[in-house]
Amino acid sequence: MAAQAIEVTAATPRQGTASALTGRTATSKSASAEPVATVRNLVKQYGNHRALDNVSFELHRGEIVALLGPNGAGKTTAIRTLLGLTRQDAGEALLFGKSPRAREGRLRTGAMLQVGRMPESLKVCEHIDLFRSYFPNPLPAAEVLSIAGLTEIAGKLFGQLSGGQKQRMLFALALCGDPDLLFLDEPTLGMDIEARRALWDQVRMLAARGKTILLTTHYLPEAEALATRVLVLQAGRIVAEGTPAELKGRVQMSTVRCRTSIAEDVLRGLPGVSEVTAGERVTLLTAEPEALLRALLPLDEQLSDLEVTGTAFEDAFLALTSQPAAPAL
Amino acid sequence: MATTADALVTMPRTMPSLTRVYGKEIRYELTKLARNRAFTLSTTGFPVIFYLMFASMNAHAEFHGQLYSRYLLAGYACFGAMGSSLFGIGAGLAHERSHGWLELKRASPMPAGAYLLAKLVASMCFAVAITLLLAALGTMISGHIISLMELGKLLLVVIGGVIPFASLGLLLGLLMAPNAAPGTINLVYLPLSFCGGLWMPVEMLPDWLQHVSHVLPSYYFSRLALGSLGYSTVSPLLSWGVLAAYTVALLALCAYIFHRSEARA
Numbered sequence: 256m257a258a259q260a261i262e263v264t265a266a267t268p269r270q271g272t273a274s275a276l277t278g279r280t281a282t283s284k285s286a287s288a289e290p291v292a293t294v295r296n297l298v299k300q301y302g303n304h305r306a307l308d309n310v311s312f313e314l315h316r317g318e319i320v321a322l323l324g325p326n327g328a329g330k331t332t333a334i335r336t337l338l339g340l341t342r343q344d345a346g347e348a349l350l351f352g353k354s355p356r357a358r359e360g361r362l363r364t365g366a367m368l369q370v371g372r373m374p375e376s377l378k379v380c381e382h383i384d385l386f387r388s389y390f391p392n393p394l395p396a397a398e399v400l401s402i403a404g405l406t407e408i409a410g411k412l413f414g415q416l417s418g419g420q421k422q423r424m425l426f427a428l429a430l431c432g433d434p435d436l437l438f439l440d441e442p443t444l445g446m447d448i449e450a451r452r453a454l455w456d457q458v459r460m461l462a463a464r465g466k467t468i469l470l471t472t473h474y475l476p477e478a479e480a481l482a483t484r485v486l487v488l489q490a491g492r493i494v495a496e497g498t499p500a501e502l503k504g505r506v507q508m509s510t511v512r513c514r515t516s517i518a519e520d521v522l523r524g525l526p527g528v529s530e531v532t533a534g535e536r537v538t539l540l541t542a543e544p545e546a547l548l549r550a551l552l553p554l555d556e557q558l559s560d561l562e563v564t565g566t567a568f569e570d571a572f573l574a575l576t577s578q579p580a581a582p583a584l
Numbered sequence: 585m586a587t588t589a590d591a592l593v594t595m596p597r598t599m600p601s602l603t604r605v606y607g608k609e610i611r612y613e614l615t616k617l618a619r620n621r622a623f624t625l626s627t628t629g630f631p632v633i634f635y636l637m638f639a640s641m642n643a644h645a646e647f648h649g650q651l652y653s654r655y656l657l658a659g660y661a662c663f664g665a666m667g668s669s670l671f672g673i674g675a676g677l678a679h680e681r682s683h684g685w686l687e688l689k690r691a692s693p694m695p696a697g698a699y700l701l702a703k704l705v706a707s708m709c710f711a712v713a714i715t716l717l718l719a720a721l722g723t724m725i726s727g728h729i730i731s732l733m734e735l736g737k738l739l740l741v742v743i744g745g746v747i748p749f750a751s752l753g754l755l756l757g758l759l760m761a762p763n764a765a766p767g768t769i770n771l772v773y774l775p776l777s778f779c780g781g782l783w784m785p786v787e788m789l790p791d792w793l794q795h796v797s798h799v800l801p802s803y804y805f806s807r808l809a810l811g812s813l814g815y816s817t818v819s820p821l822l823s824w825g826v827l828a829a830y831t832v833a834l835l836a837l838c839a840y841i842f843h844r845s846e847a848r849a
Contacts, residue, residue, distance in 0.1 A: 301848075338691040341849045359694040369690065371683035376619035381612055388608040391692045413640075427686070 291436050291467040299332050306332040308491035319462045321478035322451040322471040324488035331470035334438050365434035367425045369441055370469055375414030379405050390432035402457055403427035418445040439470040457482050480487035509544040512536045515555045525550050602606045606698050614700035617672055627671055628714055631664040635718050639725050653726040658809035661780040664714030665742045669707040669749035670773050675765040677757025708746045715742050737812035745805040748827045752833035757840050776802040
């Protein structure tokens with residue numbers, strides 16, 4: 256697919272790319288540190304459906320990484336593999352350098368998964384008390400309640416909570432062990448704007464304390480607001496990777512195709528051109544399509560078969576962002 | 585926060601106290617079930633109502649030289665124990681498995697044994713409570729029908745008898761869709777109870793059904809309960825042996841199904 260051609264490789268740590276990240280400690284990342292989690296050439300097949308197709312990435316300390324993609328792209332499968340809940344068909348998944356099934360890693364990991372129902376006849380504080388007992392050094396219950404914004408309703412039965420409160424309850428359970436690595440699978444599903452913003456603030460604070468966060472979302476603004484790095488998953492493949500700002504730049508790219516005799520070198524020098532692919536028709540990738548056309552047309556009187564389109568990547572993003580489930584902000 | 589981020593990351597992690605984990609898991613499993621009215625009403629209500637009806641209809645009748653209400657006490661104690669095992673574990677697991685709750689627990693460092701033991705112990709507690717309730721009711725209806733010694737023996741049988749039916753509950757919980765759980769459980773529970781001689785003496789069943797009953801775990805469970813009240817029946821060793829064999833077979837099947845579904849997950 257065409258999007259492969261413009262895959263971005265994020266190289267250096269990026270600080271302050273989003274204004275929202277002002278609370279972060281900029282010194283927490285060092286390139287040589289052992290990754291908190293590693294995924295290498297992961298493949299997972301369900302019958303005829305390939306949920307993960309050769310996926311590789313690393314998570315480093317203090318990072319907030321967003322797995323962005325439409326439903327069915329493989330986001331949840333990636334998280335479930337890292338949690339040791341499913342076995343991959345090929346490739347490797349490591350948490351803190353060990354198998355995801357090792358107890359040691361589980362003691363340092365918290366997970367917020369998509370849970371349809373949990374026992375409804377237990378109170379919020381009882382659920383938290385129970386989950387805290389699984390860890391040798393849990394966060395104090397009062398702190399868990401306050402981070403998740405549940406202090407006021409600690410005495411309520413789970414069955415009496417609203418949808419957004421239930422999500423916060425699940426977030427609270429993920430925090431009980433004071434984990435170094437936090438998985439959040441569609442964390443703000445069903446939350447109103449206020450609750451969503453509050454959760455984002457808490458996630459940023461956790462990252463500032465050196466925690467690593469991997470979240471999935473099909474909701475572009477969430478990845479943009481939170482993530483230091485975004486991995487775009489589509490049909491089980493990572494089709495793009497970068498900071499939200501870099502990806503936004505990519506989204507505004509256009510593809511120009513035409514039949515022309517202009518030399519490739521010249522084409523590369525035209526406005527905004529980042530990539531040239533020769534063929535029967537030449538394909539140009541540009542961030543400034545109008546300026547490119549103004550420069551291009553006078554250079555070759557014989558130019559024909561001209562076509563300007565949004566990039567395949569943009570199409571991918573449109574598919575991502577036009578999900579009906581994505582609420583407007 | 586008193587601790588710095590670095591200390592949090594490098595802090596040595598010791599194992600959490602296992603007794604605390606198991607204790608809390610058991611306590612909250614019991615709390616959860618006790619607050620679930622659908623569960624408490626059906627598992628306690630049916631044995632109590634049936635016992636009241638049939639024992640008071642035959643308040644002073646005799647069977648095998650003993651009060652009929654004693655026979656029924658043994659049967660309905662088993663009925664209660666089976667109900668709390670099948671519904672508490674089977675329906676509970678079906679829900680927790682299909683709505684993602686079990687998965688969240690498995691992703692946590694909770695020892696798998698704590699989850700299972702909590703469900704088993706909770707079923708035992710309900711089975712004991714139902715037996716005590718039935719003994720009290722029986723005493724009200726027919727006068728002094730059970731000595732403390734016999735009650736102690738009956739409770740031991742009931743506690744032990746929960747284990748094979750908890751295994752059956754586990755198997756059903758792994759296989760059933762949650763909305764089909766009550767119906768499916770009743771399809772297993774009620775015929776097992778009837779054919780096992782829990783509602784009326786096996787001797788009153790037609791011959792062919794008596795043959796069926798002799799291979800059922802509910803039959804051997806109720807024979808043990810009757811034995812604890814002094815009825816002469818199948819040898820306790822054989823009965824415990826059959827129940828143990830059922831337990832092993834059911835748990836092996838559970839393990840196989842769980843691993844198969846895990847491989848597909």
